[in-house]
Amino acid sequence: ATDTPKDKGTFIIATDTTFAPFEFEVNGTRQGIDIDLMNAIAANQGFEIQWNALGFDAAVQAVQAGQADGIIAGMSITDERKEVFDFSDDYFQSGIQMAVKKGNSDVASYDDLAGKNVAVKTGTSGAKFAESIKDQYGFAISQFADSNDMINEVTTGNSVALFEDYPVLQYGIQQGAELQTVTEPEMGDAYGFAVLKGQNADLLEMFNTGLQNAKDTGVYQTIVDRYLKSET
Ligand code: GLN
Known part of the structure; x- marks a missing residue:
């Protein structure tokens, strides 16, 4: 090419x-x-x-x-x-934040991810962040190439949470995505x-x-x- x-x-x-x-x-x-x-x-x-x-x-x-x-x-x-x-x-300016399905009251912190599955987008800083804390909090990771697939994974309940850039999460939630944030954004790039x-x-x-x-x-x-x- x-x-x-x-x-x-x-x-x-x-x-x-x-x-x-x-x-x-x-x-x-x-x-x-x-x-x-x-x-x-x-x-x-x-x-x-x-x-x-x-x-x-x-x-x-x-x-x-x-x-x-x-x-x-x-x-x-x-x-x-x-x-x-x-x-x-x-x-x-951006940074990473966790989101869960709207109305899910089972996950309020990273501690609640123990034994659960988390969705991330391949090659992103959100994926890297999830990778960096997964052993500490004991969760598994599923990777998706596309943000929509990652979000569907959480709204269908296959994964309990996702990690995404907070400006993108805020916008998506405002536009009606069935998600909510429960933790503060992480410092980001x-x-x-x-x-x-x-x-x-x-x-x-x-x-x-x-x-x-x-x-x-x-x-x-x-x-x-x-x-x-x-x-x-
Ligand atoms: N900001 C994130 C990164 O650089 C995600 C970018 C994206 O998904 N388009 O990894």
Whole structure:
């Protein structure tokens, strides 16, 4: 896939499939904070985007394999990932939180996960966090490639809890997902746009310049408000 010469001004950008409010589809139209922000930055900096919505783990791998130039997918900036990717300036603060099925009063803390099953999304910081505490609290983990499948696992009762980024949980619950949070969010990492380490430095620089411009001109806030402004 890397053999095909690319138009200098067009970049393949990988993203997640369903990660509202950052990327999701409504009536076949892809939208979300990541999508709108990246499109605004591209317009401002004068480059074209070829979107490739692959799912989170697949998007990460596509960049590593050179099949995509960059990834914007609510991707947390972590020290471990910095060994493989170069990250942009951060653009959204996040962190991990546990959620259980709405109305479930059996799980109020991590202690209540003992002997139970927990759902996570493959390759995410939520999965990594669950992995890091599973022995301490004695729970098992089931992995899913897609957030919707992970949520269904909990609403159908196969797993008692999931670990997901709190802005995504808050948005989902507000939109009617049958979930509730019962614990405080964990300290977390902010989101960044990423390219493969040492590659596409020009693209990364354009992202940072365009992000700063979007913040200075109010475009960034307009995009965030489009999805997160409360109606009240
Ligand atoms: N922020 C999380 C991570 O980087 C999850 C991203 C996602 O699921 N799209 O691992």
